[in-house]
Amino acid sequence: MSFLPVTRGEALKRGWDELDIVFVTGDAYVDHPAFGVPLLARWLEFHGFRVGIIPQPDWRSREPFMALGRPRLFFAVSSGAMDSMVAHYTPARKLRHDDAYTPGNRHGARPNRATIVYTSRLKEAYRDVPVVIGGIEASLRRFAHYDYWEDKVRRSLLLDAKADLLVHGMGERPILELARRVRAGEPFQAIADIRGTAVVLGRGAAPPAGVVELPPFEEVTADRHRYAEAFRLLSREQNPHCAHPLVQRHGDRTLLCNPPAYPLEEAELDSVYALPFQRAPHPSHGEPIPAYEQIRDSVTTHRGCFGGCSFCAITHHQGKVIQSRSERSVLAEVERMVAMAWFRGSVSDVGGPTANMYGVHCGNTRGGHACRRESCLYPSPCRYLAMGGERGAALLRAVRGVRGVRNVAVSSGIRYDLMERQPAYFRELLAHHVGGLLKVAPEHMVARVTDLMRKPGKESFDRFLERFRRESARLGKKQYVIPYLMSGHPGCTLDDMVELALSLKRAGLRVEQVQDFTPTPGTLSTCMYHTGLDPYTGASVHVPRGDREKRLQKALLLWHLPSERRNVLEALRTCGRESATRELLSGPAGGGGGRSGGGFRPRRT
Structure with a gap:
């Protein structure tokens, strides 16, 4: 089986003069099950649909979006494996200069807010063809949400993109049901009840019975307590077996989000991974794609x-x-x-x-x-x-x-x-x-911070580290733990970071890269960052916002680097912990040795 077509010529070679569904993605086309768009495209192909993919189209005009012609059923749009704003900007809101999902690792192959831009171009090219949006960007932005890059609450992505339907979560069930129903002749705009989808109801249309209503867009924008309440309500509706439909009003429009799709059974998941993937990038991509090289x-x-x-x-x-x-x-x-x-x-x-x-x-x-x-x-x-x-x-x-x-x-x-x-x-x-290095993610070791992170805490990590070292010694192997740690998380103070740095030194661990917290759409931590509240208790939460505090928090995790010594001393003075200077900055980093690795990590979210 060959690659799915990306041009009309490739479609014609298969004997397809018209496609049923055309996917548009912000990633390169890598025919591998770790890439979401090719997986869904293969899934639909397996069920008898003619499917093509337009990877990383130039969004500056509509012509690249017409490469496969007008699909018979609908377009399916994804920003790619990452939210496009996360892909483009660092936690300090500085522009990145690479993109691991692009040939040559080049930045700039997808636009900011790719889902919105792609949908706009498709509507310009084929106004009467429905557009379905999905992927991580659509899933996490399906309700009114805080956007870190604009520092404001934005509307549901479905409304901002002016798309016809949104698929949230893993898409095999909802997109297949949608395709079958449209192919059978059901009007697209009448389809509003598929699990794992969200739609905007027509003006004056009543939502179905049994819905849970979230505070409306105007209220969550104006009142942080209402934002926290909305997050608390929707977080209770994640179990597909007992979730209710959710509605959220945006002015005179009403967003209806159906419960999550049911998980795939083992045999169904097996059939997905048995599809005829080439496990390679499309031949039109002439340069290496780092994300593919990592997971090939x-x-x-x-x-x-x-x-x-x-x-x-x-x-x-x-x-x-x-x-x-x-x-x-x-x-x-x-x-x-x-x-x-x-x-x-x-x-x-x-x-x-x-x-x-x-x-x-x-x-x-x-x-x-x-x-x-x-x-x-x-x-x-x-x-x-x-x-x-x-x-x-x-x-x-x-x-x-x-x-x-x-x-x-x-x-x-x-x-x-x-x-x-x-x-x-x-x-x-x-x-x-293990191969010498094992990744674990304690993220922090101070109880009040790990509680807000919903992580197990220092005692559990200490027990694991002791068992790891003891078992590695018994095996006669030199093996190390790679601890992933985070600075700047809501609830974390400079004093907490001093305690974390001291814990690392006493355990004989050093890190060489630190993950600075980024408020990505849809998460509990982002809700706390925006509101300054724990949405479950209503308690106030300290939020590191300023560049200085973030810089000093990060420096404390890199205490062993000479280049960070001045920042570490400044951090210790700022929080009145000068007494920790000798222990933290003099002598070796304890015994046993651990270290941190770096590099691209496609599964880390």
């Missing part, structure tokens, strides 16, 4: 994350229900990869959003269908969570046993607090799959 020889084993971290968008997009593939499906993908000419014996990753959540599930099916917890792990693990790692350990052993595979790494992050209850997976991981 990786395998996704599952979707979803039940951790519920405040700053993370995965739960809001993929959902908290873990959807795991069968071992047979994963091994079949590895075998297909081994047969490819470029494969050299190493599988770079066997994982997902969190590697050691493979096979983990709710052990109380009936109760789980009524559950409204945002996290299955915070503030403590749910008693119904079946969190043993035996299935994950067995999968790793099986992948190592595939003929032609010499090395298997797990480069996805792991939840170290979950690992405490997974001794089999822990032993398997450290014995065969």
Whole structure:
């Protein structure tokens, strides 16, 4: 099976003089299951639709959007694997100069607010063809939301883009149902009840019964308490088995957001990953694509994350229900990869959003269908969570046993607090799959900050680090932990960062890169950043906003670098912690050694 067409000539070679659906994406076209648009396009192709892709069109005119002609059913638009504003700007709102999803790693192949711009060009080219928007940008901006780059609350993206329908979450179920219903002759504008979609109701149209109404746009814009209330209400409606439809008025228009689509069953997920992906960029892309180079020889084993971290968008997009593939499906993908000419014996990753959540599930099916917890792990693990790692350990052993595979790494992050209850997976991981460095994300080690982050805290991390070092020594391996840490998170003060820096030094850990908190749309942390409130308790939350405070917080995590010494001293003076100067800035960084890696991390959100 060849690549999906990106030009009319390629479509004609397949015998297609007209396409049913045309995808427009801000990413290069990489025919690999880790890229969302090609995955959905292949899914629709598998179900009998004629599908094409327009990757990274020049948005300065309408002509590039006409490359595949007028589709019979609709256009499907995505900004790409990242929100376009996150892709373009640093946490300091400075322009980035690279784009890992673009050939040659060049910046500028997609516009700011790509979903809005692409939709506008399509409406200019084909005014009467419906436009469906989706992907991470659409999912997290589907309601009135705080936009960090404009420092204001913006309307639902569906209204700003003037699109006809929005798909939120993982799109296989909603986009297939939509395509089938439109193909069967149902008027597009009459379709308003598909799970995993949002629409703008016609003026004067009444919403369906049983909806939960969020505070309207005008109120969440004017009142931070109403914004926090809206977030609290919608966060309770994430479980597809008990969620209600949500409505939010924007002036005289009403946004209707249907409940999330049901998760795919194991056999359905297996069928998605069995589609005929080329596992390569389209031949028209003549330069290397960093995102592809990073994940080319990786395998996704599952979707979803039940951790519920405040700053993370995965739960809001993929959902908290873990959807795991069968071992047979994963091994079949590895075998297909081994047969490819470029494969050299190493599988770079066997994982997902969190590697050691493979096979983990709710052990109380009936109760789980009524559950409204945002996290299955915070503030403590749910008693119904079946969190043993035996299935994950067995999968790793099986992948190592595939003929032609010499090395298997797990480069996805792991939840170290979950690992405490997974001794089999822990032993398997450290014995065969670390490769010297293991990524974990404590993010912070001060309790009041980790509570706001919905993270497990210092005690859990200390226990894990001790077990990691003890087991590595028993195995005779020199292995290190890569701790990902965050500065500038809501609730975090300079004094908290001093305590974090001291904890790192006492544990013998140094970091070389720090993630400065970015308020991305739709997350709990962003709600706290904008409102200065914990939306669940109403308590005030300190928010680091100024450039100086952010600079000093970041410097404290890099205390060991000579270039940061002046900033560290300034931070210690500012918060009255000069007494910590000797311990923090003199002598070695403790014993045992840990270090931080850098580089592009496509699964990190």
